[in-house]
Amino acid sequence: MKKFAKLSCVGFFCLALIFACMVGNAEAAGKLQEILARGKLVVGTGSTNVPWHLKNNNGEYEGMDIEMGKILARGLFGDETKVEFVEQAPDQRIPNLLADKVDICLQFMTITPARAQQIAFTVPYYTEGIGLILSPKSQYKKYDDLVAAVQAGKTVTIAILQNADAANNVQRMVPGSKDDQYENQGLVYQAVTSGRADAGAVDLSSIKWLASKQPELYVDSGFGFNPQLYGGGVRPDEQEWLNYVNTVFIDCMAGSTYELYNTAYEKWFGEKLPTPPIGKPLMYR
Amino acid sequence: MRYFWNFNIVFAQINLLLDGLLLGFLLALASLMIGMALGLFMALAAISKHPLLRGIARFYVTLLRNTPLLVLIFIAYFGLPDLHIRLGKSESFIFALSLYAGAYMTEVFRAGLEAIPTGILEAGQAIGLTPLQIFWNIQLPIMFKNVLPSLGNYLISLFKDTSLAASITIPELTYNAKKINTLTFRVFEVWLITAALYVIACYLMAFILRRIERRFAIQ
Amino acid sequence: MSPVGFWESLLAARMAVFIGIFHSMFAAVCAIAIGSFCGIVMGFIMTFARKYVVFPFRLFVDVVRGIPGLVVVFTIYYFLDVFLRSYGVKLPALMAGIIALSVTNTAQMAELTRGALQAIPRGQIEAGKAIGFRFGQILYYILLPQALIQMLPPWVNSATETVKGTTLLMLIGISDLLLVTQQLIATNNHALKYYCFIGLIYFLLNTVIEFTGKAAEKRLRFDGG
Numbered sequence: 001m002k003k004f005a006k007l008s009c010v011g012f013f014c015l016a017l018i019f020a021c022m023v024g025n026a027e028a029a030g031k032l033q034e035i036l037a038r039g040k041l042v043v044g045t046g047s048t049n050v051p052w053h054l055k056n057n058n059g060e061y062e063g064m065d066i067e068m069g070k071i072l073a074r075g076l077f078g079d080e081t082k083v084e085f086v087e088q089a090p091d092q093r094i095p096n097l098l099a100d101k102v103d104i105c106l107q108f109m110t111i112t113p114a115r116a117q118q119i120a121f122t123v124p125y126y127t128e129g130i131g132l133i134l135s136p137k138s139q140y141k142k143y144d145d146l147v148a149a150v151q152a153g154k155t156v157t158i159a160i161l162q163n164a165d166a167a168n169n170v171q172r173m174v175p176g177s178k179d180d181q182y183e184n185q186g187l188v189y190q191a192v193t194s195g196r197a198d199a200g201a202v203d204l205s206s207i208k209w210l211a212s213k214q215p216e217l218y219v220d221s222g223f224g225f226n227p228q229l230y231g232g233g234v235r236p237d238e239q240e241w242l243n244y245v246n247t248v249f250i251d252c253m254a255g256s257t258y259e260l261y262n263t264a265y266e267k268w269f270g271e272k273l274p275t276p277p278i279g280k281p282l283m284y285r
Numbered sequence: 286m287r288y289f290w291n292f293n294i295v296f297a298q299i300n301l302l303l304d305g306l307l308l309g310f311l312l313a314l315a316s317l318m319i320g321m322a323l324g325l326f327m328a329l330a331a332i333s334k335h336p337l338l339r340g341i342a343r344f345y346v347t348l349l350r351n352t353p354l355l356v357l358i359f360i361a362y363f364g365l366p367d368l369h370i371r372l373g374k375s376e377s378f379i380f381a382l383s384l385y386a387g388a389y390m391t392e393v394f395r396a397g398l399e400a401i402p403t404g405i406l407e408a409g410q411a412i413g414l415t416p417l418q419i420f421w422n423i424q425l426p427i428m429f430k431n432v433l434p435s436l437g438n439y440l441i442s443l444f445k446d447t448s449l450a451a452s453i454t455i456p457e458l459t460y461n462a463k464k465i466n467t468l469t470f471r472v473f474e475v476w477l478i479t480a481a482l483y484v485i486a487c488y489l490m491a492f493i494l495r496r497i498e499r500r501f502a503i504q
Numbered sequence: 505m506s507p508v509g510f511w512e513s514l515l516a517a518r519m520a521v522f523i524g525i526f527h528s529m530f531a532a533v534c535a536i537a538i539g540s541f542c543g544i545v546m547g548f549i550m551t552f553a554r555k556y557v558v559f560p561f562r563l564f565v566d567v568v569r570g571i572p573g574l575v576v577v578f579t580i581y582y583f584l585d586v587f588l589r590s591y592g593v594k595l596p597a598l599m600a601g602i603i604a605l606s607v608t609n610t611a612q613m614a615e616l617t618r619g620a621l622q623a624i625p626r627g628q629i630e631a632g633k634a635i636g637f638r639f640g641q642i643l644y645y646i647l648l649p650q651a652l653i654q655m656l657p658p659w660v661n662s663a664t665e666t667v668k669g670t671t672l673l674m675l676i677g678i679s680d681l682l683l684v685t686q687q688l689i690a691t692n693n694h695a696l697k698y699y700c701f702i703g704l705i706y707f708l709l710n711t712v713i714e715f716t717g718k719a720a721e722k723r724l725r726f727d728g729g
Contacts, residue, residue: 047679048690055687059520059679086597087677091463095472099585101594118470164467180374180454181464183675186690187452193693194366196374217693351710353668355682356703363689364696448572452675459574473586476579484570 031234031241035103041076041083043069044102046090048186049202051209051268052108061085064205065106067264068125068232068249072104074260075248089184090161094118097235104245105233108203114164120236122245124229125253125261129204130169132158132221133211135192138199143223146199150176159188159197169226170201193217205269212270254282295474298465302479305458306486309447312375312457316382317440323383324390331395342391349388355449357381362453378450386443393435397428433501437494441487448483458482513692514701517684524684525705528670531598531680535605535670536663542606543613548643550614551621561614568611573604574672580604581676601673605666612662620654621647653724660717664710671706681705 035041045065047055053063066085073083088096093105097119108128111121132143140146140156150156155178160166162181170179180197182188189210192200199221210218232249234242252261254276262273276282331342349357361381365372372380401424409419451460462479466472514521550561568576581600588595624647632642674683685702689695 046677047683047687050691054691055520055679055684057517057520059523059684087679087683088597089675089677091467092677094470095582099582100589101585101597162463162467166467182454183452183463184686186686189690190363190686190695194363194695195371196362196366214693347711347714348707351664351668351707351714352703353671353682353706355671355674356699356706359682360696360699360703364699367696445570445572448574451574459572472582476575476582480571480575480579483572483575484567487570 031103031238032244035076035241039077039082041069041073042086042101042103043072043083044086044088044093044096044105045069045107046184047087048184049108050206052203052206053106064126064264064268065108067260067268068106069104071252071257071260071264072245072248075244075251075257090163091183093233097233100235103234103241108230109233110228111231112165115233118236119233120238120242122232122234122242123249124231125249126205126230128228128230129224130173130201130226130228131204131207131224132173132199133189133192133202133207134199134219134221135195136216136219137195138219140198140221141219143221146174146177146221149198150174156199157197158199158201159191160201161185161188166201173201173223173225174199189218208269250283290474291471292474292478294469294471295465295478298461299478301461301465302458302482305456305461306482308455309450309457310444310486310490312379312382312447312450312455313440313444315379316386316443317436319379319383320386320390320443321436323387324394327387327391328394328398331391332398346388346391349385354381354385354446355452357385358449358453374453374455378447378453378455382443382446385446386439389439393432393439394428397432398424400431401427430501433498437491437498440494441490444487444490445483510692510694510697513688513694514698517688520684520688521681524679524681527598527678528667528673528680528682529709531602531605531670531673531678532663532667534602535609535666538602538606539609539613539662539666540659542610544617546610546614547617547621550618565611565614568607569615573608573669574675576608577601577604577672577676580607597676597678598673601670601676601678605669605673608669609662609666612665613659616655616658616662617651620651623654624650653721656717656721656724660714663713663717667710667713668706 045053045061047053047061049063051063053061053065056062069083069085070080074080076082086096086102088102088105088107090107093107093109094115096102097105104122105119109115109121110128111124115121132146134140134142140149146156156174156176157178157180158170158174159180159182160170162183166181167179170177177198180191182191185202185206188197188200188202191197204224207218207220211220232245234245248257251257258276262275266272277285327342327345330338331346333339358378358381361372361377362374365377405423405427406419409423414422447457448459450457451463454460456464458479462475466475469475546561546565550558550565571579577600580603581597584600584603585595628646629642632646637645670680671682673680674686677683681702685698689698692698
């Protein structure tokens with residue numbers, strides 16, 4: 001009995017020590033120091049939305065969001081491979097940040113005032129618009145056909161990714177249409193190609209990419225609206241970390257590391273960007 | 286970071302959740318009905334003397350029981366249009382869930398039919414009933430009484446499976462919960478209430494089903 | 505770009521598919537192992553412990569069995585995480601998924617074990633006591649062998665259920681077989697063929713489990729007389 005008591009005492013202290021270490025570690029330093037000490041950046045992203053984030057045939061992540069993560073890793077460690085991408089559904093972008101599952105979210109996240117109450121946004125790295133993508137098999141060939149169909153009293157279904165503004169945006173694009181909100185972007189495309197939806201509301205950059213790569217599956221409806229800024233998201237109480245990310249992002253878009261951003265941009269959007277001009281910084285012109 | 290609980294935002298939309306609950310129940314009920322019809326035919330095939338029929342029933346049961354329901358749902362919803370078969374949204378889901386339920390029903394009914402003592406059937410023959418009469422007036426009622434408890438359990442289990450309909454945008458409880466989630470960002474509150482609603486609904490169903498069973502047992 | 509055929513695209517993506525299968529199987533095996541162990545222990549407690557000890561376990565089993573697997577996965581993914589975070593522990597999505605599947609499996613196994621143990625006549629325990637067995641011996645020589653044989657078929661059932669349940673993990677962003685498939689469909693189309701293909705993979709995996717279970721049952725019954 002005595003032995004048992006002794007053993008359990010030792011066990012208890014060990015456990016207490018472990019917990020104390022964990023709590024201590026978690027509260028000691030800021031996010032930036034934590035990441036540097038860890039030697040690896042953890043980025044929350046997705047895998048079903050070209051050209052932002054996808055997985056290639058070897059199961060590796062690719063896309064513009066991924067490039068931004070690599071640029072950040074290069075800034076942190078001088079090595080773009082020291083980054084781990086964590087798969088998350090789009091509706092987990094904010095919860096995963098709040099739950100501290102990821103250091104930063106780089107997943108085609110639109111900057112909105114409502115979201116900014118929950119998380120902190122970095123500077124934007126792209127201006128995106130929403131467009132409508134159609135299937136070549138569809139009875140509707142362009143945007144006007146969709147509007148005409150609704151006015152003629154037909155039910156037009158538009159597939160869209162589940163998010164706070166989804167229903168609202170669909171109404172603004174094709175008034176009177178019906179919205180089907182899917183859990184990931186891949187399902188939205190499946191809804192379009194299988195004819196489950198008459199059109200899919202997705203990013204213009206994605207439409208451009210898909211309509212040029214797979215014309216037998218996707219057609220651009222020729223409609224686009226709603227400019228929106230894409231930025232990274234971090235936890236709101238990590239000001240130092242946020243400053244760091246902003247510095248790296250601004251530098252890669254307008255400063256000494258411009259080639260990183262320009263190369264990535266050309267790869268995913270098919271357009272060559274000019275070298276940042278000497279003189280007044282690019283973003284103030 | 287501290288988390289500030291706020292259930293009011295979710296309670297303000299409780300109607301949306303309750304509507305979803307009802308829709309889920311209706312989907313489950315419809316699938317159970319169709320599944321039962323399918324299961325009865327397959328159960329008869331499974332106990333028939335014809336090897337081909339037995340083979341079909343066996344194949345159907347193993348195939349459906351060993352395939353994830355979510356995959357079946359995606360096949361019905363996204364896959365079938367490739368074959369120019371186009372069912373509506375709810376119909377696709379009910380189609381998938383009925384096929385799935387049918388496999389379980391086949392097993393339930395087969396066991397129910399086999400549990401009937403042969404003496405009773407022979408008695409039926411002795412008083413000159415035709416095979417159809419024996420089936421309709423003796424086998425079927427006895428079997429249903431035998432399997433009633435498991436039917437109830439499967440209804441509850443199918444009701445829980447309707448949460449998967451969220452993945453093809455059918456507005457049942459889970460879909461609506463996710464919708465409120467994206468609108469309010471109140472992740473924890475929403476899932477807590479959703480889980481509680483499911484548990485309460487399942488308990489209520491189990492309670493009512495037990496009463497129904499008891500009534501049948503007394504007769 | 506010309507349309508890519510189904511088999512071509514599958515062949516090109518074979519690594520991704522293998523990784524998906526690996527994730528699914530890993531999650532399933534872990535969940536089955538954890539669930540079986542915890543479930544059997546819980547089943548014993550629920551059969552033999554005092555009433556007030558049984559109550560929390562009963563509550564756990566009933567509540568978990570009343571919630572759809574999907575909702576269990578989401579709830580665990582967010583809640584357990586907040587809880588663990590206060591101790592500075594971070595929970596990867598795959599771990600959360602495995603825990604969620606284990607929780608469902610545990611509840612199922614606890615119920616199975618309790619059922620199997622209660623089916624053994626009480627007289628046998630008393631007989632064991634009469635010949636001077638301690639509780640541990642009664643457990644080991646009398647109850648466990650019978651209960652395990654009784655439980656094998658439903659255990660195999662719940663194992664296949666767990667394999668099927670791994671598809672839910674795609675919804676919290678784990679690259680299981682189903683999510684990998686969706687990634688492939690997003691870039692290659694061929695929805696029906698892809699879904700049928702992975703349906704077949706799940707079917708084969710589960711059929712292997714069923715056959716192994718049947719073979720084991722046959723052996724056990726034979727050994728047991």
